[in-house]
Amino acid sequence: MTDADDTVKCLSAKEIKALVKPEFAANPDIFYPVKTLGNLGFTRACCPKCGENFWRHSDKKVTCGDSNCEG
Ligand SMILES: [Zn+2]
Numbered sequence: 775m776t777d778a779d780d781t782v783k784c785l786s787a788k789e790i791k792a793l794v795k796p797e798f799a800a801n802p803d804i805f806y807p808v809k810t811l812g813n814l815g816f817t818r819a820c821c822p823k824c825g826e827n828f829w830r831h832s833d834k835k836v837t838c839g840d841s842n843c844e845g
Contacts, residue, residue: 784830784831786840787827787828814831819836821836821837822836823837823840823842
């Protein structure tokens, strides 16, 4: 259900937008420790529903995690 492991699988678009500015989309390396996230198993993806970029911890994760995009 909601254990600690589950909460780190994905940063939602809202979380991303709260942390960074629009330039992030063009310069992710500046705003995020991309290599560190990559080493942790995160990959950057674009939500097919809302078009927002997000980080995911599993390739099975397709959408950004927003309730409007899930299911
Ligand atoms: Zn989405």
